[in-house]
Amino acid sequence: MIVEVLVPLPFDQSFSYSIPADEIVSIGTIVRVPFGRRSIEGVVIGLEGVEVKGLKPIHGVAHKAALSKSMVDWILWVADYCLIPKGLVLKAVWGGSLIPQVATQNLIALNDAAHLEKVTPAQKKILSYLTVHAKPLLRKKIREELGVSDGVIAGLLKKGILRLITKPVPDKLLEQPALPVMLPVLSKEQEVAKQFLLSEMSAEDPCVTLLDGVTGSGKTEVYFDVIDQCLMLNGQVLVMLPEIALTAQWLQRFQKRFGFKPLLWHSNVSKAQKSHIWQAVLEGWPCVVVGARSSLFLPFQNLKLAVVDEEHDASFKQEEGMIYHARDMAIVRSKLCQAFVILSTATPSLETWSNVQSGRYKHVKLPERFKVKSGPDIQLVDMRTHDSKQTWISKPLRDALRRTFEQGAQSMLYINRRGYAPVTLCRACGYRFACPDCSAWLVRHKFNDTLQCHHCGYHASAPSVCPSCQTEDATISCGPGVERIEEEVLSFIPDARVMVLSSDHMAQNTQMQVAIEKIEGGEVDIIIGTQVMAKGHDFKRLTCVGVIDGDLGLMGSDLRASERTFQMLTQVAGRSGRHVEQGEVWLQTYQPESDIMKALSKGDRDSFFGYELALRQEFSWPPFGRLAGVIVSGSDEARVAAFVKSMCTKVPHLTGVRLLGPAQAPLYKVRRKYRWRFTILSSKETSPHAFVNAWLAKIKCPKDIHIQVDIDPISFY
Ligand SMILES: [Zn+2]
Ligand SMILES: [Zn+2]
Incomplete structure (x- = not known):
């Protein structure tokens, strides 16, 4: 054979x-x-x-x-x-390496049949020790407890007096004691949603279903019940979460509900644990695996349910190395084995929404549970009337922060910029500090007094002399980052206890956990953060949210800019006042009359989607057409440019497919590599694949140039 x-x-x-x-x-x-x-x-x-x-x-x-x-x-x-x-x-x-091998341990047992003529004192110690315990013991333990050398044990093994038993190390993770279970009481609406999902799951070819509801509407409890049903049928469950949402809070909720821990799969899990999980899913054990996008590649034998929580989250797209979208691949994976897929979110992606509209996906919506009123009011602040130089917090937002502070409640300010200032320049000559390896400005970080590149990690201490004109102490910082907003807040509420939340301050999961506990414990008055704080947490004392720069996400020519901004700002706004009457959200913008800002202030998601979908349809952008990106990069600028030009002469002709570009990538230079982009736009009926394959087949790529293909791209840097 x-x-x-x-x-x-x-x-x-x-x-x-x-x-x-x-x-x-x-x-x-x-x-x-x-x-x-x-x-x-x-x-x-x-x-x-x-x-x-x-x-x-x-x-x-x-x-x-x-x-x-x-x-x-x-x-x-x-x-x-x-x-x-x-x-x-x-x-x-295979998990990046070869198939994980299960860790084993060596046990030593007496061989009853064998008999030794002459026994040395060391040998006698071992034999009587094993006789007393009357069961196989760890080789290492015998050595340590009795202080004998391994040679003595080896000698007895060779003579056949002892025998060696190799067994897998029992895994605490898989053999955990059952804890008391706290079954939640579902509301009437949750019960309806649950029944809908259960009946869909039991269908022969279940349809992908969007579980739609604002944070706090109880989506998690609903899908927990579906997971429970799946486990009762001995099925396997995969729950995918964005890495950032994989919090202790979520795990605690799971453990309370089920009485055991799910199998965790992400970059920080040890190799031994991973190998146990890998074996368990391959052998078809009923289990719940919770992980970031790489959990998708686990060899499930009997997958019955896949839940993609925060399905709109951009981090499901793997952008480096192997480029894929974990949500989309999970849907295909489930289709192939007739598993049921739940997409859970408060702000669906446009792709998912349009699949719901066309009837390809089913849709179940949860109304807000603690309905004090329909979401907090979002007030737009027209920043064109804010003329105070070097400050970024408008008068109405300042007043709201002061008021909230005096009431003893918490506020949160959102700005998606790490560090102190995004640009540093020399007042004397106008020199701007740029990364030597990327086409990007260096970001000033005050807490460790450095200038950093957020694309390649380059950092240098902030210089006191301008490298261009040698003027001393002439650098000025332009624009705000989280650290600068902190400075401004303290200038008008000096007594406030302020906490900055960004990936610089939350490098480890434990730091994040400590920060969350402080916020929940009321030790913080004002939280200032980047998008790391936008998700997953539900702070009960939070009543006021301010968005420093609502337009920030709209810059750049990215076709998903408004969609992402809408999702992010909706998430941020949803942080406020979920538990109280007087929740308020202040959104600072220079374009208060734009459609996205108007839709946001009215909390009108569906009309925003309608507007955005119409726009995409007009230009045949996804989900009405299909996109692929081709990124060409290399360290020799002239050679890359020449190669890109030569690629243009080999473009195949295919009806229904258009090639846009080449253009220098918005981030032209990253890590000393020069980058060009092509964008391929195809109709929904044709696929960009045939075009890309035909094209690349005609091109011989030199060793020093790299071609990367990104199917269904979501970023365009
Ligand atoms: Zn200068
Ligand atoms: Zn750089």
Whole structure:
């Protein structure tokens, strides 16, 4: 028998191997094969290999469980769709390295049948120790407890007096004691939503369903109940959350509801734990895996339910290396094995919304539960009337902050800019401090007195002399970041306890946890933060929210700018006054008459979507057409430009597909690489894939130039 084996290396093709007569394999079998000088683990993806002379046999079957047929189909689909070599997708499934090996431990037991003529004192110690305990003991423990050398144990093993037992290390994670369960009481509306989801899940080919409701409407409790039902049917569940929302708060809620911890899968989980989870899902154990986007690649044997929480979140798109959208890939993964998908959010992505409108997805909406009034009022502040130089907080917002502080409640200011100031320049000559490796300004950070590049991590201490004109102490900071807003707040409420929340201050998850506890405990009056604070947390004392620069997200020519701004500002506004009557939101803008600002101030999501969809339809942008980005980069500026030009002469002609560009990327230089972009726009019926494949097939890419394809791009930097 000859089979086709896919190996976890950057190849798109599979390789043929022969199967020895005593081995049984099928599609999905994990096999160990010789590859070059190595022996690696691959997966059988075809059974009709062609006999060629000198074909090598596989080394053996590597794992007793095989990948499911739908998993194999999905691997091949992802590779084709995202234009990634198939082997690299398998590599992601293997977890970046080879198949995780379960950690084992060595136990020593007495061999009853054997008998020793002459016994040394050290040997006697070991034998009587084992006799007293009357069970196998850890080799390491025997050594340490008795102070004997390993050589003595080895000698007894060799003589057959002792025997060695190798067992997997029991995993606390998978064998946890059951804790008391607190079943929530669902409201009538939640109960209706739950029944809707349960009946859809039991359908033969369940339809993707949007679970729609503002934060605090109880979406999580509803999908928890669906998970519970799924576990009762011995199914496997995947819950994907943006990394940032994977908080202790969420995990505590889960544990309270179910009495056990879910299996956590993200970058900070140890390799040993990962290997246990990997085995568990492959062997089909009923379980709930909660993870960031990489959890998508786990080899579920019996996936019945996938929940994508905060489905609109941009972090589901992997932007570097292997480019893919985890939400979209999860939907395909589930379709292939008839699993049910719940997309949960307060602010759906336009793609999801348009799928709901067209009837491809189902929709269940939860009304606000603690309905004091329909969401906090959003007041627009026209910043064109704010003329005070070097300050960024308008008079009405200042008044609101002061009032809230005096009432002993909490306020939150949102500005999506880390550091102190986004631009630093020399007053004498106008020199601007830029990153030497990127086309980006250096951001001033006051807390460690540095200038930093947010694209490559370059940082230097803030100089006191201008490098261009040598004037001393002439640098000025332009524009605000979180640190500068903190300074301004303290200038008019000096007694306020202010906390700055940004990724600079929250490098570790524990720091974030400490910060959240402080806020919940009322130790903070005013929180100033970037988008790290916009999600997932529900602060009960928070009654006032201010958005420093509502227009910030709208800058740049990105087609998703308004959608993202709308989502972000809705999330931020939703932080306020969920638990009290007098919640207020102040949104500072220079364009109060724009459609997005008007829709925001009225809390009118559906009309914003309608407006935005009409605009996209007019230009055939997604979801009405399809996009792909091709990014060409290299460190020799002239060579990259010349190569991009040569690519233009090889453009294939395909009806329904348009090529835009080439253009220098908005971020032209990153990490000393010069970047150009092409954008491919196709109608919904044709796909950009055929075009890209035909094009790239005609191009020979030199070694020092890199071509990256981004299907369904969401960022355009
Ligand atoms: Zn200067
Ligand atoms: Zn840089």
